[in-house]
Amino acid sequence: MPPAGRSPRAVLLRRLLLPLVVIVGLAIVWDLAIRVFAVPPYVVPAPASVGQALVKERARLLDNAIPTIVESLGGFALGNLVAVAAALAFVHSQVLERALYPVAVAVRTLPIVAIAPILVLLLGNGYAPKVAIAALITFFPTLVNMVEGLESADVQAMELMHVLSASKTEIVRYVRWPSSLPYLFSAMRIASTSSVLGALVAEWIGTNKGLGYLIVLTTYDFRTALLYAAMVVTSAIALAFFFLVSILEWLLVRWER
Amino acid sequence: MATIEIACRDVSMVFATSAQPVQALAHVSLEVERGDFVSLIGPSGCGKSTLLRLIADVLQPTAGSIEVRGGPAMRARLAREFGFVFQHPGLLRWRTARANVSLPLEVGGWGRRHVPPHRPDDLLSLVGLQGFEHAYPRQLSGGMQQRVSIARALVTGPPILLMDEPFGALDEITRDHLNQELLRIWAATGTTILFVTHSIPEAVYLSSRVFVFTPRPGRVLEQVKIELPSPRAPAIKDTPEFVKHTAALRRALAQGG
Numbered sequence: 001m002p003p004a005g006r007s008p009r010a011v012l013l014r015r016l017l018l019p020l021v022v023i024v025g026l027a028i029v030w031d032l033a034i035r036v037f038a039v040p041p042y043v044v045p046a047p048a049s050v051g052q053a054l055v056k057e058r059a060r061l062l063d064n065a066i067p068t069i070v071e072s073l074g075g076f077a078l079g080n081l082v083a084v085a086a087a088l089a090f091v092h093s094q095v096l097e098r099a100l101y102p103v104a105v106a107v108r109t110l111p112i113v114a115i116a117p118i119l120v121l122l123l124g125n126g127y128a129p130k131v132a133i134a135a136l137i138t139f140f141p142t143l144v145n146m147v148e149g150l151e152s153a154d155v156q157a158m159e160l161m162h163v164l165s166a167s168k169t170e171i172v173r174y175v176r177w178p179s180s181l182p183y184l185f186s187a188m189r190i191a192s193t194s195s196v197l198g199a200l201v202a203e204w205i206g207t208n209k210g211l212g213y214l215i216v217l218t219t220y221d222f223r224t225a226l227l228y229a230a231m232v233v234t235s236a237i238a239l240a241f242f243f244l245v246s247i248l249e250w251l252l253v254r255w256e257r
Numbered sequence: 258m259a260t261i262e263i264a265c266r267d268v269s270m271v272f273a274t275s276a277q278p279v280q281a282l283a284h285v286s287l288e289v290e291r292g293d294f295v296s297l298i299g300p301s302g303c304g305k306s307t308l309l310r311l312i313a314d315v316l317q318p319t320a321g322s323i324e325v326r327g328g329p330a331m332r333a334r335l336a337r338e339f340g341f342v343f344q345h346p347g348l349l350r351w352r353t354a355r356a357n358v359s360l361p362l363e364v365g366g367w368g369r370r371h372v373p374p375h376r377p378d379d380l381l382s383l384v385g386l387q388g389f390e391h392a393y394p395r396q397l398s399g400g401m402q403q404r405v406s407i408a409r410a411l412v413t414g415p416p417i418l419l420m421d422e423p424f425g426a427l428d429e430i431t432r433d434h435l436n437q438e439l440l441r442i443w444a445a446t447g448t449t450i451l452f453v454t455h456s457i458p459e460a461v462y463l464s465s466r467v468f469v470f471t472p473r474p475g476r477v478l479e480q481v482k483i484e485l486p487s488p489r490a491p492a493i494k495d496t497p498e499f500v501k502h503t504a505a506l507r508r509a510l511a512q513g514g
Binding site: 154155156157159160161162163164165166167170174175178181253254255256 | 310313314315334335337339341343344345346347348349350351352360361363364365393394395
């Protein structure tokens with residue numbers, strides 16, 4: 001609840017304004033530092049030239065952003081779907097959990113940078129390996145959170161379900177699943193940004209489109225302003241995903257607010 | 258001769274723990290007649306809550322037999338012949354008060370196969386929560402949440418109500434008030450009530466009979482008939498008869514050590 005004398009609009013404005021002020025402040029510091037230390041533009045570009053690159057190269061940036069968006073969204077959806085399904089299976093069967101949970105942890109420890117070329121070899125140059133890597137990177141946090149969420153159900157609510165002679169499916173439907181939603185959403189907030197990272201890493205090899213490709217290309221060409229512009233666009237995409245998940249949570253988990 | 262609703266014969270319960278087996282109940286025999294209000298009283302950890310869970314078929318006794326309405330406890334559970342009120346309300350926080358009350362109608366499709374004896378809204382008024390149908394649990398006080406859980410236990414019109422220290426976590430003023438309400442509900446519905454408590458005045462005020470338990474392993478030490486007129490009003494607590502009963506119970510509990 002906002003304190004007395006402050007309208008909700010004023011609160012919202014402050015919440016939007018404060019980070020904006022910090023960002024502008026950082027850009028000023030960045031600009032000053034370049035001038036003071038005379039950093040050459042191919043090492044670090046000035047904020048203004050990054051802004052220019054964003055405007056001038058917008059068609060190329062957009063062209064490369066679309067595949068990255070598609071891959072991250074695809075990976076996000078696939079990774080979360082498989083993770084939720086696996087978590088439901090684990091809660092249903094202890095044997096399955098004992099057998100597969102360690103495997104999931106082991107897969108997690110493999111360095112994603114090493115898996116990427118392997119998946120490209122396996123799945124070709126199209127969308128498939130990128131989606132797979134983005135999915136792989138989102139899978140684990142969701143699995144861990146979701147298992148915890150499904151098991152977080154209130155003891156008394158579980159006893160009640162027993163007294164009501166509820167079936168396993170009914171227990172999941174009425175108690176476990178809703179209990180897990182806040183956990184699922186915190187996992188999806190992590191996944192929303194890391195799926196973009198996964199797609200980006202996957203685009204470093206065996207492709208000629210996507211923001212990841214653009215970043216590698218501009219690094220080699222010393223087109224630093226465009227490189228920074230590509231990074232800004234990537235961040236914007238990840239942020240947009242993060243906000244989408246937050247909005248979805250706000251709509252679906254009404255009882256927690 | 259009154260009908261026996263609940264009969265426990267020579268019931269013992271041993272919990273297997275990692276350290277050593279713990280005997281919770283030893284050779285407990287008791288009977289509850291139809292329409293009675295019976296309390297189980299004893300020190301903490303004497304197994305009275307365990308006994309309630311054995312009767313509710315949430316746990317299975319190590320030895321002895323339990324009959325509920327002339328059959329095994331499991332039959333009574335499947336037939337929804339008892340409602341259970343827990344020490345903590347155990348409401349589903351994503352459901353409104355009304356939706357929490359109607360949960361037992363949804364589970365197993367009970368409401369589709371039977372004509373529900375009460376409408377959820379009528380029960381909410383019965384427990385004094387008219388106007389709170391759309392409130393979420395977090396918007397309700399502890400006492401109000403417990404009222405919702407009582408309404409939930411009554412919604413299928415069970416002939417028996419099992420209550421496990423339902424007012425133990427509430428302040429004294431709320432507890433007194435809810436005791437009063439419970440007597441009113443008991444009179445209005447004619448339900449047989451088995452009530453676990455560790456408050457001597459509460460047991461005397463509510464019950465027609467009280468079983469006094471020894472410390473662990475719990476045994477029935479004494480059976481006390483409460484010879485106070487019904488219906489009872491709070492003023493009865495200041496009468497010499499009431500004090501005589503509480504003194505008798507206190508003596509019985511002291512005997513158990």
